Amino acid sequence: MRRQWKKRVWAAAAGILRQLGQYRLAIANFFSLGLLRATDALVLLFLIPVIIGRVGIDNFGIIAFVQVFLNYGKTIVGYGFNITGVQAAALHAQDKRALSRIFSDIxxxxxxxxxxxxxxxxxxxxxxxYLGGYGPVFFWGYLLILGQVVYADWLFIGLQKAQYITAANLASKLLFAVLVIAFVRQPEDHVFVIGLQGGATLATGLLVVGLLKYRYGLFLLPPAAGAIRHYLRSDFKLLLTNLSIEINTSYSLLVINILTTNALTGYFSVMQKLIQPLRFLLVIFSQALFPLACKKVEKGWKELLALLRNTLSLFILFPAGATALMFFFAEPLLSFFAGSADAYLVINFRLYLFVPLIILANIPAYQILLAFGRKSEYSRVYLLGLALNLVASYLLARLYGLAGLVAALILVELFITGGLYVMVWRNRKAMQAKNN
Known part of the structure; x- marks a missing residue:
């Protein structure tokens, strides 16, 4: 009996190792991207009590409010290149001329x-x-948008060489931390915080461009008007989707700021940043998996489903475990990072933790839709989710405050997850027949 049990254990372990070996490149890319996002999360979390201690919770709320608009700008600059750029780089990884053309056009x-x-x-x-009162914060914060122009993370993800962008990101965040500690000394300095982050991103992005020329032999080609028009037209639906995702994520800050105070905006921003590592974990899993999913599509529907089933079964424990830890330690987390944590804030923070778990559930559905080129269906779901968010968040927050806002966010993510699976179900026959 014991021998049979041992054989089963060894067989299960061998199966897991075979899976790990089969997807070793994706796993390596996942951990590289994981380090990248962990750097983002840890440095930003470290800076929260530093910034709040120097500029105050009200000014921290102003920073969070203005950054919503600047993040919209970053998303617009990113357009749909997190999908099409990654796909193009993955398919032309061995062709320097083609990669140079893709990089230049983007x-x-x-x-x-x-x-x-x-x-x-x-x-x-x-x-x-209302926005004019925050003019200096917007002025310096525009550097954040300029930094996004040269930040070629999409290219390294497509080449499955995320370790390079990880190193650049680490340098960027450490430089940002040093600049904040050196130059943000008093409440009036809050106007520079976002600009310092953008300046650090711009500087390291330019270094990455140099790395592309030195390491991969890529070169900048003259502008191709036709290619630029093609990207603007073909990726427009992806832009709408990405923008709807960003609005779904950050619109709540606008609602809180409009309906309440800068201080409560600051507290809710702290909650968002505490949950951000969980969101990053989901994003990096999706980014690392997507190039492999695109290749599996060429082999058929069943191959893609097997990939998603195997990788998700290995991954799911990480976000679930992290969520459980944050749920139990909600009060000390808020007390340390925000400076205070009454029962009302703690309860709403714990409810807010359900949002990333719902997002986790929709990863297989949108990977399938995008890998099979179903951009319209994918975009439709997120745009409907955006419309629901715009209405539900405002109405519920106006009626029930922070609790209503959190309830609206949970409702929106449930709607999006359900909608994505409905789209997969409706298009399953066409996708199954693609390579048959």
């Missing part, structure tokens, strides 16, 4: 979009008095 496209985004932000600040 760089020029991002630069044009960044210019337009800057003009749009200037118009908002100039014509909306």
């Amino acid at each position: 760089l020029y496209t991002r630069a044009i979009i960044a210019l337009l985004a800057g003009l749009g932000l200037a118009a908002l600040v100039g014509f909306i008095p």
